Amino acid sequence: MVQYLPALLYMGVAGGLLLFNKAALSSFDFPAPTFVVLCQQAFCFLLCSFLSGGGYLSIKRPTVANLRTTAPLAISFVAYLVTGMIALQKVNVPMYTSLRRTTVMFVLVLDFILEKKHESKTVVLAVALQVLGGFIAGFNDLVGGSAEGIFWIFVYNSCTALYLIFISRLRRSTEFSSFDLLYFNSVICSPCLVLILFLTPELSALEQFDHWSEPMFFFSFFSSVVLAFFLNITIFWNTSANSPLTQQVCGQLKDVFSVLISLMIFNDYSHSILNNTGVVVGFLGSFYYAYLKVAGNKDAVGETETKNKLSNP
Numbered sequence: 001m002v003q004y005l006p007a008l009l010y011m012g013v014a015g016g017l018l019l020f021n022k023a024a025l026s027s028f029d030f031p032a033p034t035f036v037v038l039c040q041q042a043f044c045f046l047l048c049s050f051l052s053g054g055g056y057l058s059i060k061r062p063t064v065a066n067l068r069t070t071a072p073l074a075i076s077f078v079a080y081l082v083t084g085m086i087a088l089q090k091v092n093v094p095m096y097t098s099l100r101r102t103t104v105m106f107v108l109v110l111d112f113i114l115e116k117k118h119e120s121k122t123v124v125l126a127v128a129l130q131v132l133g134g135f136i137a138g139f140n141d142l143v144g145g146s147a148e149g150i151f152w153i154f155v156y157n158s159c160t161a162l163y164l165i166f167i168s169r170l171r172r173s174t175e176f177s178s179f180d181l182l183y184f185n186s187v188i189c190s191p192c193l194v195l196i197l198f199l200t201p202e203l204s205a206l207e208q209f210d211h212w213s214e215p216m217f218f219f220s221f222f223s224s225v226v227l228a229f230f231l232n233i234t235i236f237w238n239t240s241a242n243s244p245l246t247q248q249v250c251g252q253l254k255d256v257f258s259v260l261i262s263l264m265i266f267n268d269y270s271h272s273i274l275n276n277t278g279v280v281v282g283f284l285g286s287f288y289y290a291y292l293k294v295a296g297n298k299d300a301v302g303e304t305e306t307k308n309k310l311s312n313p
Helices: 004-027 033-053 064-090 093-100 103-115 121-143 148-173 178-199 202-207 215-241 244-265 273-294 304-308
Strands: none
Touching: 004 064, 004 215, 033 064, 033 178, 033 202, 033 215, 064 148, 064 178, 093 148, 103 121, 103 148, 121 273, 178 202, 178 215
């Protein structure tokens, strides 16, 4: 039986994070996505330390051996977060969610190259629909000369796929929990993000940013920082309390509501036959993929099930 509370919390947190990130980065033209990620990691480190120190959470110590083991994951995690912020800044939410569905294609390709895994024809068909929808939705932007956003989304998708494969490997070869990985990531990532800030123009851009005192920006920024941590918690809780199947279906439902709400809040979406068709085709591919899981077609879904649930935050 489905436990509705963790499922509803995941959809609310994931959808809210997407919209607050979009509001902070795009609506207020925030010039420093790396700084957002740094604040998210700092909040994760402080909260995990507080919960662990108070005995509310059991987290392994960040020894040199543990950090060395998780370093590849942390590096891919930094790339995953930073490129995701940049991508969301460059495109509207419907386009973002549509092109993000091509992540599973990158996962399948890297799984085949690195893990020698093969998927069935039904999974390939579902993936093909998602990829086709993404390309249809982005066609006008691509030929119209505004391909930068699409480029960053595909870089983001590549980093996501690599990050997911590292997660899979660590979970098979170690006893680290999700909270251990989150904590170790924050320990390794925070210094790297500080270095990126000092090596790029973002630090000077932060000093010139004019909206720090605006309540709506502060609310969006603070919500983004807090929700990024709780997103990982709700993913863990929903998957444990229900199943990866429920987690995947919740991800698709979250996308539907995020797109509908973004169309009412933001005005950066250009309606056209190609854009709307691409978004619809991408949703159909996603729901078909989710249907394979709900139908219990384990041979069709295979190992992609546990990875694809994390590819759409």
